[in-house]
Amino acid sequence: MEVIICGGGIIGTCTAYYLAKAGIRSTVLEKNELANAASGRAGGFLARDWNSGTSINELAILSYDLHCALAKELDGENQYGFRRLTTHSVSLQKSSSYSKSCHAKLPAWLDGSTIQRPSKIGDVTTNAQLHPYQFCRKLQQVCLEMGVEFMTQTEVVNIKYTPKSKLKTITINGGKELSTKNVVLAMGPWTGIARQWFPSLPRSIYGQKAHSITVKPKTPLTPDAVFISYGESSADIYPRPDGEAFVCGIVQDPLRSENLEPPGMVNPSEGCCKALKDLCSEMSTSLKSGTVNVEQACYLPLTEDGMPIIGRVSDCDGVFVAAGHSCWGILNAPMTGKILADLIVSGKATIDISEFDPGRFAE
Ligand SMILES: Cc1cc2nc3c(=O)[nH]c(=O)nc-3n(C[C@H](O)[C@H](O)[C@H](O)COP(=O)(O)OP(=O)(O)OC[C@H]3O[C@@H](n4cnc5c(N)ncnc54)[C@H](O)[C@@H]3O)c2cc1C
Structure with a gap:
């Protein structure tokens, strides 16, 4: 066979x-x-x-x-950076100012002043990357x-x-x-x-364009994934064992298979990777002073x-x-x-x- x-x-x-x-x-x-x-x-x-x-x-x-x-x-x-990690969720609020008690619950590299409502949502017993x-x-x-x-x-x-x-x-x-x-x-x-x-x-099989960047921070990040909600949007940060952080978000409307850009030709839409960079700067001094190595887009595969x-x-x-x-x-x-x-x-x-x-x- x-x-x-x-x-x-x-x-x-x-x-x-x-x-x-x-x-x-x-x-x-x-x-x-x-x-x-x-x-x-x-x-x-x-x-x-x-x-x-x-x-x-x-x-x-x-x-x-x-x-x-x-x-x-x-x-x-x-071989492929498998490791257990801790996961947090936070929200960003433009009007807020640095809160010591809020930041005490987060790893030190998450030092952005607009970070609010931290919550630990997963740990090494059931989360990995x-x-x-x-x-x-x-x-x-x-x-x-x-x-x-x-x-x-x-x-x-x-x-x-x-x-x-x-x-x-x-x-x-x-x-x-x-x-x-x-x-x-x-x-x-x-x-x-x-x-x-x-x-x-x-x-109805769809693709929804999503954007991502990888950033090499100035100082190493701990193995803590972060799910961020801000306004109507959301984004995630995954520090990796190779020292880079993968940051993704900024999705667009789903399109049917026949209307997608072909494999290998899926390019980021204007301004989307820049928006992820700005988000990194708001979240962390370490990421703000880091180097962006990759800017890319791909499709999330969806059904009805x-x-x-x-x-x-x-x-x-x-x-x-x-x-x-x-x-x-x-x-x-x-x-x-x-x-x-x-x-x-x-x-x-x-x-x-x-x-x-x-x-x-x-x-
Ligand atoms: C930004 C982002 C972050 C994500 N993060 C996570 C995560 O943290 N954890 C998680 O579990 N999932 C995550 N996902 C979801 C996950 O990436 C996808 O569900 C998964 O990769 C889909 O795999 P696939 O093999 O079905 O499709 P694809 O990876 O899209 O592969 C399909 C392949 O088919 C090929 N192909 C297409 N047409 C043809 C053709 N006519 N002939 C031959 N080949 C063809 C393409 O070139 C492509 O290589 C994320 C997705 C996105 C967009």
């Missing part, structure tokens, strides 16, 4: 990994470079218990545990050792399904055709384009109901989809990959995935 995976983000890469672990060979087709989109430009924050009461709770808990197991197996601490690009690269290296093939600069331009033979013929850029019985669609926010080949896929789409595409034997993981795609990637591998190998997922059914939006 062989599998073709369309999309080399974290979801496609984790699927290839768990298939390889189960002894199944796969080929990953990636339009640009591995993890060039959200999977390489995300915060990499992981929380085990932040989704209780939602449909993704079990997925999140099991996936967090898989991340911890992978970090042990793959030396995550040294990793560098998502380095994680994908490490997993790719292990996959290559297990025989997985990665074809980059390879765009999936058409998929033809022949019900009688159950064969799927995938046309890639240049007109070359590849055939397989099992296809996984993991093209993140661009997955909606596959509806032209599989009409039972949801009409906020839940991911994971499972078999109805009426098309051997076609699977995993997309729309929203702001928890890094967290939920290992378990999603495992679910897909289990579905392909044994026809059954180890957890109830009915709430993620791709057919749930049928009109």
Whole structure:
């Protein structure tokens, strides 16, 4: 049995990994470079218990545990910056002035005078982080050792399904055709384009442009993540073990797959990275005097109901989809990959995935 995976983000890469672990060979087709989109430009924050009461709770808990197991197996601490951390939330209020009691509850580098309402919202028992690009690269290296093939600069331009033979013929850029019985669609926010080949896929898969910068502060920051709310907006800061801080926020209206900028060509919108720099200056003297190394944008993958789409595409034997993981795609990637591998190998997922059914939006 062989599998073709369309999309080399974290979801496609984790699927290839768990298939390889189960002894199944796969080929990953990636339009640009591995993890060039959200999977390489995300915060990499992981929380085990932040989704209780939602449909993704079990997925999140099991996936967090898989991340911890992978970090042990793959030396995550040294290979991709896996570590536990403490998490705070704060709000910014322009009119306020420096409050000693407020700042006493926060790490010293969060010294901005407009910081208000600090609250510790997570700790090292259930919060962790990793560098998502380095994680994908490490997993790719292990996959290559297990025989997985990665074809980059390879765009999936058409998929033809022949019900009688159950064969799927995938046309890639240049007109070359590849055939397989099992296809996984993991093209993140661009997955909606596959509806032209599989009409039972949801009409509404979106991408929401989000911005991020990395800053090398003048003095080192402690392992404390910060969720900031200011006005109608929000942003996050994740200090990383390599000394940089990843700062993200400033989202725009969601757009359907067919209206997105193509992979590799998603540029920051004017003023958005500058707004993140200004926010850093307001939050911390250390960040204010630091150097901005990266300014970038990418798409958060969304669905209409906020839940991911994971499972078999109805009426098309051997076609699977995993997309729309929203702001928890890094967290939920290992378990999603495992679910897909289990579905392909044994026809059954180890957890109830009915709430993620791709057919749930049928009109
Ligand atoms: C600013 C930001 C911060 C985030 N922080 C976190 C966080 O801290 N923790 C967390 O859990 N999640 C976080 N996320 C969410 C997470 O990044 C995403 O949910 C996850 O990366 C989605 O992975 P993916 O593989 O589905 O999609 P993507 O990463 O978008 O990958 C899809 C891939 O498909 C390829 N592709 C597209 N079309 C084609 C085609 N026709 N042929 C071949 N290949 C194609 C693309 O090039 C791309 O590489 C964040 C997201 C953003 C935007």
